[in-house]
Amino acid sequence: MASALILIDIQMGFEAPVWGARNNPGAETNAGRLLAEWRKWAAPICHIRHVSSEFGSPLVSEGTIFKPEVAPLDHEPIFEKSVNSAFIGTELEDHLTQSSVGDLVICGLTTPHCVSTTTRMAANLGFNVRLAHDACAAFASNAATDWAPTLTAPDPQVIHDTAISHLHGEFCTALATDTILTEGP
Known part of the structure; x- marks a missing residue:
């Protein structure tokens, strides 16, 4: 059986300026490349949508619309969540x-939050996980410094790289999109 492609929260709400600077502007393009190949191979695909329950979140209403690079087809399942893990409160598992x-x-999106939490939980549930590190991105707002106001928030690339390094080898194998496409589903 082929690997299922899990596309997490690639939504218009992440275009909001509240998130700040981000790394990897090509993440959506790489996710779209994966999606196109999974469709070509007729391999399983699952779209995850974050619908926030937090007041003022950009991930409500129009912010829940999937970005065009990864828009689901009618027959592709969509799992909606309001927490970091795609496995909590959904039928994904x-x-x-x-x-x-x-x-x-x-x-x-985003590497240190929903991608990381879902990857960790997937591994804990017994799934073998490959993480397309260049089809993920982090934002400056991913670095909470309100607990230590004297700290300087790290660059989004540092946030992303740190999150990937914490996952690789224990919860997943982090690979580039091109490598995954070569390996296939």
Whole structure:
């Protein structure tokens, strides 16, 4: 059975200026490349949408619309969540299990939050995970410094790289999109 492609929160709400600077402006393009190949191979695809319950969040209303590079087709499942993990409060795990999926390729937004949490949980649930590190991105707002106001928030690339380094080897194998496309689903 092929790996399922899990696209996490690649939504218009992440265009809002509140998130600050980001790394990897090509993340959506790489996610779109993965999606196109998964469709070509007729391999399993799952779209994850974050619908925030926080007042003032950009991830409500129009902010929940998927970016055009990864817009789902009518028959592709969408799982909506309001927390960091795509497995909490959704039918994702049941869907994957019922589809006999044991391997996942994960990509999306943001690297240290929903991508990281979903990757960790997927591994803990027994899935083998490949993480497309260049199809993910982090934002400056991902560095909370309100607990230590004298700290300077790290650059989004540092946030991204740190999150990936914490995941690789223990919860997933982090690979470039080109490598994953060469390996196939």
